Each structure stands twice: as structure tokens, then as C-alpha cells.
Amino acid sequence: MSISSLDLHLFGEGNHHHIYRKLGAHADVVDGVSGTRFAVWAPNASEVHLVGDFNDWNDRATALQRIEYSGVWQVFMPNLGPGALYKFAITTQQGQRVLKADPYGFQMQLRPENASVVADLSGYDWNDAAWVAARARWEPQRAPISIYEVHPGSWRRSWHRKPAFLTWDELADQLIPYVLDLGYTHIELIGVAEHPFDGSWGYQVLGHFAPTARHGSPHDFKRFVDRCHQAGIGVFIDWVPAHFPRDAHGLAEFDGTHLYEHADSRRGEHVEWGTKIFNYGRHEVRNFLVSNAVFWLEEYHIDGLRVDAVASMLYLDYARNPGEWLPNQYGGRENLEAIDFLKQLNWTVGHYFPGVVTMAEESSSFPGVTRPVHLGGLGFWFKWNMGWMNDTLRYMTLDPLHRCHEHNLITFSFMYAFSENFILPLSHDEVVHGKRSLLDKMPGDEWRKCANYRLLIGYQAAHPGKKLMFMGGEFGQWHEWRDYEDLAWGALEHPHHRQLQDWNRALNRLYRDYPELHASEHDWQGFRWLEADNRDESVFAFMRQRLPGEGGTQLLIVFNATPVPRNGYVLGAPQAGEYCKILDGDSPAFGGSGYSQQTQVVASAEPFRDFPARITLDLPPLAMTVWARKL
Structure with missing residues (x-):
């Protein structure tokens, strides 16, 4: 377990993808005696001492030794094992003493305590080999991916104990059958890595290698992921390489210098978030982040990383006024070091973990986010379609009387829908901070709110792109999400x-059952407009199909965004013949009026517009209907 010259060399050039196996706290045997070896990178420290409950937190009792001139310090502690609390007491060049948690620590205390905990991650027997093998062979772009976004601390709570968090086992017992019943393919967990402040929702991380103690031990989290995989559910986590908090025991000014962050506040601070920005140009910092991604995928079998706040990483002037940012060496606003880091991240993940996906929460028009690295892109599998989300919610919150004036909010997304591999998110960010819940955003009385909600979710399911729904949205919770209470x-x-x-x-099952909706959703050939320009009546319709040569049927998906029924509405059809209604958002089963009694309709062989056939439908109010050509 000792750190070799090769380890130090790879770390120094930013390419030690498993440096977490060397830095931090690890079981070791020296001269036949078992114990724990501790190692930390603090190149500008004058001294480093190990403190903990084993030496009564005496910051002079246990000195670490610097390894050559590497900036890495280490010490072996005999007869010390899992469960021990510890920190590093770092003496700066100015003689000040700071206590820091282990950046590579595998476990931390539950807030408000903040010491690192010696943990042994070995010894868990995984039972998901079939899942991992199948994952390596799947094609994410052509597979159905319907994500249920979950904040474990507030999905459900246990009010008979304090703190009220469910354990990972309790979450597995309740969450897995719920997700299976509703037909989601994956869950996305926010707030998994240790964070000191509940209200940050896990987006201000201090224990980058430590699953939060709120729900149990590292082995408990492994068992949770394992149980999800055995049930056929994939597990994504939110991953936060864009910034970190200023807490005194964290990474900020770690060895008395700006070690992990830029020294210049114009590049090293997010003023609006009150956080520090990683210095992506420093090899060891980039290595810290890349190895952290590898760690979660390797140690916890995570299926994908949703990378938070990518736009803030790509642009040096993000959320800054003129004069508050520094351009790159070419005078531009792009953060070239962060771009290189993201490419390295995605290449590394793809190299070690075939089938594992990375997803960018990226709100700008930066080109090539989901283009492979070897073709000049950033290399993500998917990108969150923030433009679709904003336009769609703006449209759906309008009174239907006014939707005719904003018809472009529906049609515009198709101008770029296939320029990247998109995920369509209705995430936690849209139901907090006074934005109201999805259902409460909708206009009208309760019946119309529910009808508009069904129209919104139906449009998400039918629009090309993978799907994401934040918890509570799936049953129309009235109030905003509150991280301190359950749904x-x-x-x-x-x-x-x-x-x-x-x-x-029903929508999840439709999406999963019909390859017409998922196998071609990143290709123009799987989509065709049936009605794009009827802004006066706020009707729009399109066809979804498989790629040429793959067979299947055609789905005709029709939306009426007003409460006025449209009888005898004529649309083009790809072929003459019989079409069956397979889903109706206005069905009484879903709370609708049951207006349209059509279940099967014959399209006649009469050309309509540029289609060889035409079909005549009765469109129910504020509803989506889906028709499949009978084979």
C-alpha cells in the first residue's frame, strides 16, 4: 500500500486514475503489524500531524513524513482500524495551525460533526454481476431512459427518530417497489456525497469520497445500489466538480495556500453561490476530480454521473459583470482548462466503464457537448435540454387563450432537438424558490390544472429525448419541494x-414498450411533423417512428392545448389503413372528461399536404392522444 515513485509521477501529471487507493486512510501491514496508513497532499505545509480520538486530538503527537519532494505526507499507525476519527493538523508556512478533514476520506461523521472516519470499503459481496455485464453491452442512446430524481433525505422521512432520515435499507425497501411500479428505468440521487449543510441539497460537497452519513455506512450504500441493480433499476448520482464550499475543515486554503482553488478571486470564487472554484489547470486537482469519478463508478457500481453546473465551468464570465473575470490566454471567455478536464473525465469514464453514462447539466449553446472527445466534443453521453424545459414551462403556464401568441415556444425546440443527445428535465430546480410545483404552475381551476399537467407530462413523454421527473411531480404535489420534510x-x-x-x-410504460419513442429519439429520421403551424387553435402533432429498415409502426401524437374540443380535425397520415388509439390524456381513468369516443379510425388513401393519406380525429380538450398504425 505504500506510495511509489510511479504513483507520485502519475499524480503529478494528473493521470493517476486510482490515486484514491493511495491517498487517504488505508489498511496496511508493516512488519507483521496491522494498522492504517494515512497520506495527504499538502505541498506547501511546513508540518503535518495526524490527530484523532486515538491520540486525544493532540496536534503534536503524530507527525507525518514528507515523501521526498512530492508534497505528499504519510504515516503508518499500528493497531488502528475502521471507526477511528481523525483529521490532519496542517502547519502553514506562516506558522498557523489548521485542522482539515481528509479530502480522500471514505467516511465522515454526521453533521454538525465533521471528522473523517477510517473506513474499510472491502468485504462487500456484490450480487449484480448480470446487471454490470448487461450494462457494458447496452446502447444508451437507443434505450429507454426514464429517470426518477430523488433527494433521499426528503423522499420519505422517519419521524419516530432524530434525525429523521431513512436508512439506505429502508429506502431500498420502499423506493425500489415504487419506482418499479411506476415504470421508471433509473433513479438519480442528489446529495449522496457528504455535505455539511442540509439546505445545500448536496451541491456543496466536503466529503467527495464519502457517502453521506445521513443514511448509513458506505457498505449500506453499496447494498442499496446492489438491490436496485438486482431489481433492474439503474442508479445515477449528481456529481459536483464545479465548486466547493468555504468551510474551515474543507478544501479551501487547504495547506495555507490556494491549493485546490484559484488564488485570484476572479477565477477562484463563485460570488453568487459563496463557493470556491476548482483550479482545473493544476494537475493534482484535476486528478483529484477524475479519480473521484472513477471511485464512485468502481467502488459503488454507479451507472452514471449527472455533472452539475457545467455551464459555470465552461465560461470564465459565468454570472460575472465586466471587469470581474479574467479572459483566457487568447482573450476569450472559454475556460480552456475546464474544457480539457471535462474531456479527460469523459474519456476516462468511457475507458474503464463501458455503458456508464455521463450527463451534463449545461444551459448554454456550447457546441459538441455530446460529441465524442476524439471528434472534438466534450464527450458526454447526454445533455440536459434546459431550453426545452424553459420554453415548455413558459408555454404551459400561459392561459390557453394566450398560447396562440407563443406557439413558437413549442415548435422551436425541434430546430435543435437532434443537435445533441438530450435529456428532458423537469427537475428539482423547477419546483423551489417560489417557482411553485408543476401542478400549481398550471393555469385554471383544479380540473384545468390537472388537464394542463397531463398535457405537459404527455408532451415530455412524446418529445424526442430521455426523460427526467423530480419526486413529487409524478403525483402532482401541490406545494413546492421542501428539503426538510417528506413529500x-x-x-x-x-x-x-x-x-x-x-x-x-401509463406514459412510462408507453415509452418503454414502443421503440418508436426511444430507439430513434436522437435522430431526425424518427420524427416528422404532422401539424406544426396551427397557432390559432393551439393544435400541434407529430409522428414518431423507428429508423428506416427497422420495421415497427408509426405513432401519431396529437395535442390540443386549449379547452375547446376540435371535432373532425384532419391530419396527414403515413399510410392508409386502420389506426388504434393507445393512449388518451382525457380518459376518465386519468381524471379527464372522456370526450372522444373514437378508439379506431381508418385513414383514407387521399393525399393531404405531403402525406399519402389522411386521418380525421376528434380532439379532446387540453389533452394528448396517441394513435398507432395497425400492422
Whole structure:
């Protein structure tokens, strides 16, 4: 377990993908005596001491030795094992003493305590070999991916104990059957890495290698992921390489210098978030982040990383006024070091973990986010379509009377829908900070709110792109998400909310059952407009199909965004023949009016516009209907 010259060389050039196996706290045997070896990177420290409950937190008792001139310090502690609390007491060049948690620590205390905990990650027997093998062979772009975004601390809570967090085992017992029943393919967990402040939702990380103690031990989290995989559910986590908090025991000014962050505040601080920005140009810092990604995928079998705040990494002037940022060496606003880091990240993940996906939360028009690295792109598998989300929610929150004036909010997304591999998110960010819940955003009385909600979620399911729904949205929770309490599960006692939940279940199953909706959603050949320009009546419709030569049927998906029924509405059809209605958002089963009694319609062989056939439908109010050509 000792650190070799090769380890130090690779770390120094930023290419030691498993440096977490060397730095931090690791079981070791020296001269036949078992114990723990501690190592930390603090190149500008004058001294480093190990403190903990084993030496009564005496900051002079246990000195670490610098390895050559590497900036890495280490010490072996005999007869010390898992469960021991520790920190590093670092003496700066100015003689000040600072206590820091282990940047590579595998476990931390539950807040408000903040010491690192010696942990042994070995010894867990995984039972997901079949899942991992299948994952290596799947094609993510052509597979159905419907993500249920979960904040484990507030999905459900246990009010009979304090703190009220469910354990990973309790979450598995309750969350897995719920996700399976509703038909989601993956869950995305926010707040997994250790963070001191609950209200940050896990986006201000201090224990980058430590699953949060809120829900149990590292082995407990492994068992949770294992159980998800055995049930056929993939697990994504939110991963935060864009910034870190200023807390005194964290990475900020780690060895008395700006070690992990830029020294110049114009590049090293997010003023609006009150956080520090990683110095992506420093090899060891880039190595810290890349190896952290490898760690979660290797040690915890995570299936994908949703990379937070990518836009803030790509642009040096992000959320800054003129004069508050420094251009790159060419005078531009792009953060070239961060771009190189993201490319290295995605190449490394692809090299070690075939089938594992990376997803960029990226809100700008930066080109090539999902283009492979070897073709000049950033190399992500998917990108969150923030433009679609903003336009769609703007449209759906309008009174239907005014939607005719903003029809472009629906049609514009198709101008770029296939320029990247997109995920369509209705995430936690859209139901906090006064934005209201999805259901409460909708206009009208309760019936119309529910109908508009069904129209919104139906449009998400039918629009090309993978899907994401934040917890609570699937049953139409009325109030905004609150991270300090569980979801409003009592709402399901009301039939309206059960019906909205049934609607989400039906959409997930439609999406999974029909390759027309998922196997071609990143290719123009899988999509064709049926009705794009009827802004006056706020009707739009399109066809979804498989790629040429793959067979299957055609799905005709029609939306009426007003409460006015449209009888005898004529659309083009790809072929004459019989079409069956396979889903109706206005069905009484989902809380609708049951207006349209059509179940099967024959398209006649009469040309309509540029189609060889035409079909005549009765469109229900505020609803989506889906028709499949009968084979």
C-alpha cells in the first residue's frame, strides 16, 4: 500500500486514475503489524500531524513524513482500524495551525460533526454481476431512459427518530417497489456525497469520497445500489466538480495556500453561490476530480454521473459583470482548462466503464457537448435540454387563450432537438424558490390544472429525448419541494392525485414498450411533423417512428392545448389503413372528461399536404392522444 515513485509521477501529471487507493486512510501491514496508513497532499505545509480520538486530538503527537519532494505526507499507525476519527493538523508556512478533514476520506461523521472516519470499503459481496455485464453491452442512446430524481433525505422521512432520515435499507425497501411500479428505468440521487449543510441539497460537497452519513455506512450504500441493480433499476448520482464550499475543515486554503482553488478571486470564487472554484489547470486537482469519478463508478457500481453546473465551468464570465473575470490566454471567455478536464473525465469514464453514462447539466449553446472527445466534443453521453424545459414551462403556464401568441415556444425546440443527445428535465430546480410545483404552475381551476399537467407530462413523454421527473411531480404535489420534510404523500388519498400518478405510470410504460419513442429519439429520421403551424387553435402533432429498415409502426401524437374540443380535425397520415388509439390524456381513468369516443379510425388513401393519406380525429380538450398504425 505504500506510495511509489510511479504513483507520485502519475499524480503529478494528473493521470493517476486510482490515486484514491493511495491517498487517504488505508489498511496496511508493516512488519507483521496491522494498522492504517494515512497520506495527504499538502505541498506547501511546513508540518503535518495526524490527530484523532486515538491520540486525544493532540496536534503534536503524530507527525507525518514528507515523501521526498512530492508534497505528499504519510504515516503508518499500528493497531488502528475502521471507526477511528481523525483529521490532519496542517502547519502553514506562516506558522498557523489548521485542522482539515481528509479530502480522500471514505467516511465522515454526521453533521454538525465533521471528522473523517477510517473506513474499510472491502468485504462487500456484490450480487449484480448480470446487471454490470448487461450494462457494458447496452446502447444508451437507443434505450429507454426514464429517470426518477430523488433527494433521499426528503423522499420519505422517519419521524419516530432524530434525525429523521431513512436508512439506505429502508429506502431500498420502499423506493425500489415504487419506482418499479411506476415504470421508471433509473433513479438519480442528489446529495449522496457528504455535505455539511442540509439546505445545500448536496451541491456543496466536503466529503467527495464519502457517502453521506445521513443514511448509513458506505457498505449500506453499496447494498442499496446492489438491490436496485438486482431489481433492474439503474442508479445515477449528481456529481459536483464545479465548486466547493468555504468551510474551515474543507478544501479551501487547504495547506495555507490556494491549493485546490484559484488564488485570484476572479477565477477562484463563485460570488453568487459563496463557493470556491476548482483550479482545473493544476494537475493534482484535476486528478483529484477524475479519480473521484472513477471511485464512485468502481467502488459503488454507479451507472452514471449527472455533472452539475457545467455551464459555470465552461465560461470564465459565468454570472460575472465586466471587469470581474479574467479572459483566457487568447482573450476569450472559454475556460480552456475546464474544457480539457471535462474531456479527460469523459474519456476516462468511457475507458474503464463501458455503458456508464455521463450527463451534463449545461444551459448554454456550447457546441459538441455530446460529441465524442476524439471528434472534438466534450464527450458526454447526454445533455440536459434546459431550453426545452424553459420554453415548455413558459408555454404551459400561459392561459390557453394566450398560447396562440407563443406557439413558437413549442415548435422551436425541434430546430435543435437532434443537435445533441438530450435529456428532458423537469427537475428539482423547477419546483423551489417560489417557482411553485408543476401542478400549481398550471393555469385554471383544479380540473384545468390537472388537464394542463397531463398535457405537459404527455408532451415530455412524446418529445424526442430521455426523460427526467423530480419526486413529487409524478403525483402532482401541490406545494413546492421542501428539503426538510417528506413529500405530500397524503395527497394520494385524493383521486385526482392517484389519477395523475396513473398517467405517469401509463406514459412510462408507453415509452418503454414502443421503440418508436426511444430507439430513434436522437435522430431526425424518427420524427416528422404532422401539424406544426396551427397557432390559432393551439393544435400541434407529430409522428414518431423507428429508423428506416427497422420495421415497427408509426405513432401519431396529437395535442390540443386549449379547452375547446376540435371535432373532425384532419391530419396527414403515413399510410392508409386502420389506426388504434393507445393512449388518451382525457380518459376518465386519468381524471379527464372522456370526450372522444373514437378508439379506431381508418385513414383514407387521399393525399393531404405531403402525406399519402389522411386521418380525421376528434380532439379532446387540453389533452394528448396517441394513435398507432395497425400492422
